[in-house]
Amino acid sequence: MATLRDVARRAGVSIATVSYVLNGTRSVSPEVEARVREAVRALQYRPNRLARGLRRKRTHVIGLVVPDSANPFFAEIARGMEDLSFAHDHSVILCNSDGDPAKEQRYLGVLIEQQVDGIALVSAHATPAHLSMLRQRRIPFVVVDRDLPGLEADCVLADNFQGGYLATRHLLERGHRRIACIAGPSELTPSADRVRGYRRALEEAGIRPREVWVQRGDFRAESGYEAARFFLSLPAKLRPTAIFACNDLMAIGAMRAIGEAGLSIPDDIALVGFDDILLASYVIPPLTTVAQPTYEMGRMAGDLLLRRLGEPDRPPARLILPVRLVVRQST
Numbered sequence: 001m002a003t004l005r006d007v008a009r010r011a012g013v014s015i016a017t018v019s020y021v022l023n024g025t026r027s028v029s030p031e032v033e034a035r036v037r038e039a040v041r042a043l044q045y046r047p048n049r050l051a052r053g054l055r056r057k058r059t060h061v062i063g064l065v066v067p068d069s070a071n072p073f074f075a076e077i078a079r080g081m082e083d084l085s086f087a088h089d090h091s092v093i094l095c096n097s098d099g100d101p102a103k104e105q106r107y108l109g110v111l112i113e114q115q116v117d118g119i120a121l122v123s124a125h126a127t128p129a130h131l132s133m134l135r136q137r138r139i140p141f142v143v144v145d146r147d148l149p150g151l152e153a154d155c156v157l158a159d160n161f162q163g164g165y166l167a168t169r170h171l172l173e174r175g176h177r178r179i180a181c182i183a184g185p186s187e188l189t190p191s192a193d194r195v196r197g198y199r200r201a202l203e204e205a206g207i208r209p210r211e212v213w214v215q216r217g218d219f220r221a222e223s224g225y226e227a228a229r230f231f232l233s234l235p236a237k238l239r240p241t242a243i244f245a246c247n248d249l250m251a252i253g254a255m256r257a258i259g260e261a262g263l264s265i266p267d268d269i270a271l272v273g274f275d276d277i278l279l280a281s282y283v284i285p286p287l288t289t290v291a292q293p294t295y296e297m298g299r300m301a302g303d304l305l306l307r308r309l310g311e312p313d314r315p316p317a318r319l320i321l322p323v324r325l326v327v328r329q330s331t
């Protein structure tokens with residue numbers, strides 16, 4: 001029996017476009033509509049309602065997989081999603097992948113065995129290939145925080161490029177010219193986009209970003225500590241007077257290295273983080289950071305997933321939420 005994917009392939013359009021045409025949920029060009037309808041006729045496609053009818057009984061349980069359950073950012077994502085889901089009579093199973101693709105794969109299998117109705121995923125992978133196991137089983141899913149190139153699925157992201165740009169421009173406005181960046185895992189879109197924003201702000205100010213000023217961390221405090229120690233070891237003319245860390249935990253790690261070196265924040269080294277976890281306003285000095293709408297991201301992920309459960313063929317939604325700079329004493 002022809003599937004939605006077969007029709008899309010024959011018509012040379014996306015699955016979403018076929019859905020728009022068949023459900024009339026969005027206007028497409030007459031030429032595209034004609035191609036889709038010809039493909040439906042030629043393949044004798046009928047919406048797979050029977051398969052939907054045979055779908056597993058609803059368990060009213062959904063899964064959430066995060067890469068580091070000890071990171072307050074993901075705890076906040078979980079809170080937002082769980083609050084919304086529980087209010088809509090769904091329980092949430094939280095899984096920690098430790099940022100390990102193999103462990104993530106295992107947990108996706110566990111959630112499938114548990115017959116969850118759907119899964120929200122902060123992916124440890126950099127590509128969507130591993131999601132095929134969900135698609136094959138027609139398990140609804142939503143991708144949160146980390147974009148996956150070429151993915152056609154519901155996703156809830158933050159505007160990471162803008163965040164990196166705002167953080168760096170703020171340091172430039174504070175008069176800094178030697179600005180370093182502690183990046184997260186470069187294969188993950190949040191870090192890559194923040195570093196792009198950092199580079200754009202420097203280039204706009206006529207500053208050539210030195211490669212020595214970008215050190216890669218892993219979004220954990222220890223890596224921020226090590227990266228800051230490296231920056232402080234640079235020769236005076238290269239040593240940064242400001243650091244943009246691509247998340248708050250690495251910024252807090254950097255604070256310790258700066259303090260151990262007997263230097264003061266912001267007088268010797270200004271510091272900006274990213275996320276605005278609760279701790280950011282309690283460290284001394286309180287941390288300037290880029291606030292993500294974290295709780296809201298979790299809620300919207302839950303909302304998209306529950307909507308998907310009700311309308312399996314609805315077109316995928318791609319939500320990119322704004323971030324904002326929160327200026328505190330560290331700059």
Ligand code: RIB
Binds near residue numbers: 073145146249
């Ligand atoms: O702090 C964890 C980081 O990983 C956050 O910045 C979040 O965007 C995730 O990608």
